[in-house]
Amino acid sequence: MKKTMLCLSLLGLLLVSTASIAEEKDPPRLSMFIGVDVSGSFLKSPYFDDSLNFLSQYIHDHLEGKDDLDQPRVLFIGSLGGMKRNEPKTFYPIQAFEHKSVAEIKAKLQEIFPKTHEDAYTDFNSFFEQVENTVKNKGLILRPLSIVLLSDGIPDFPGKENKHDVSRINLKPLELLSRNITVRLLYTNATIAHDWQSKIKRQRVKVWTQDAVVMTMWKEPKIQFTNWLKDNVDFPVRMRRVD
Numbered sequence: 001m002k003k004t005m006l007c008l009s010l011l012g013l014l015l016v017s018t019a020s021i022a023e024e025k026d027p028p029r030l031s032m033f034i035g036v037d038v039s040g041s042f043l044k045s046p047y048f049d050d051s052l053n054f055l056s057q058y059i060h061d062h063l064e065g066k067d068d069l070d071q072p073r074v075l076f077i078g079s080l081g082g083m084k085r086n087e088p089k090t091f092y093p094i095q096a097f098e099h100k101s102v103a104e105i106k107a108k109l110q111e112i113f114p115k116t117h118e119d120a121y122t123d124f125n126s127f128f129e130q131v132e133n134t135v136k137n138k139g140l141i142l143r144p145l146s147i148v149l150l151s152d153g154i155p156d157f158p159g160k161e162n163k164h165d166v167s168r169i170n171l172k173p174l175e176l177l178s179r180n181i182t183v184r185l186l187y188t189n190a191t192i193a194h195d196w197q198s199k200i201k202r203q204r205v206k207v208w209t210q211d212a213v214v215m216t217m218w219k220e221p222k223i224q225f226t227n228w229l230k231d232n233v234d235f236p237v238r239m240r241r242v243d
Contacts, residue, residue: 030072033147035149089126089127122151153166186209
């Protein structure tokens with residue numbers, strides 16, 4: 001009888017241990033990069049403050065894995081421009097935001113992106129090149145890659161004829177970094193969104209845009225944030241090749 005009880009106890013412990021292992025999630029693999037536009041056209045728009053409020057909640061809920069949102073293994077946040085073209089910008093790592101409340105994350109974002117500072121250029125190409133260098137230097141190649149851009153989507157290039165030419169945005173530095181790459185442009189408008197979808201050359205990179213008027217809905221009282229997020233921002237984008 002004692003041997004039988006001992007065997008049953010050991011079997012119970014084994015089953016509990018096995019169940020616990022099964023319940024453990026695989027470690028996160030997602031690499032997330034977030035770019036914030038602090039050039040005049042977006043900084044002075046009616047959407048900049050809302051974008052930082054949204055981003056605070058977005059970062060918090062992703063880091064917590066709330067409602068099965070993808071948790072990033074690494075997170076880097078930086079500016080989308082500078083005072084001159086091709087100016088490298090600081091990428092703030094995940095440690096600057098993890099284990100913080102939404103309010104604390106917002107305070108950190110306001111510290112990094114003060115409204116008293118205005119970049120002269122919105123330089124998406126420089127940002128994408130810095131993403132490429134960071135992914136390679138950190139050994140993140142072939143991991144899922146999500147790039148979130150808070151911007152009106154209007155690039156700055158020298159010369160009157162080339163100014164605001166979306167077709168000159170270059171996604172080539174991203175193409176070979178992963179089999180799963182998504183660029184999400186948030187707080188744009190319908191016209192610029194159409195240009196991003198149809199004029200930017202790409203093969204593997206997936207592009208998703210969301211208009212500013214839709215983005216402001218995230219904070220409405222009757223909206224459940226993570227459900228709205230999955231339907232309107234973290235949407236599983238289909239690949240579309242543009243030559």
